Amino acid sequence: MTVGKRSLNIEYTGEIWKEGRTFIARAVPLDVMSCGGSAKQARDNLREAVALFVSTARDQRTLAAILRECGYRRTRSGWQPPQMLAREHVRHAVNA
Numbered sequence: 001m002t003v004g005k006r007s008l009n010i011e012y013t014g015e016i017w018k019e020g021r022t023f024i025a026r027a028v029p030l031d032v033m034s035c036g037g038s039a040k041q042a043r044d045n046l047r048e049a050v051a052l053f054v055s056t057a058r059d060q061r062t063l064a065a066i067l068r069e070c071g072y073r074r075t076r077s078g079w080q081p082p083q084m085l086a087r088e089h090v091r092h093a094v095n096a
Helices: 039-059 063-069
Strands: 013-019 022-028 032-036 073-075 078-080
Touching: 013 039, 022 039, 032 039, 039 063, 063 073
Parallel strands: none
Antiparallel strands: 013 022, 022 032, 073 078
């Protein structure tokens, strides 16, 4: 991803699912979301949303704090994402 004049490589897990006729895409652990009429469009829109999110955070000088809050850690080679330990589909009955 290119942000301004500097390039920042950021890793995240992309999740895509369908709600009705709309495809929803989410970047984990950044918790940035977007959507589109197809999985490809949702994925492309998510890339743009992540780029805008990072660019805005950089401009506001909050990017490092946000990435740390999302579990990233700074290394010599850049920002490393948190290691995902599990991804589970859970069905839980609750009293409502």
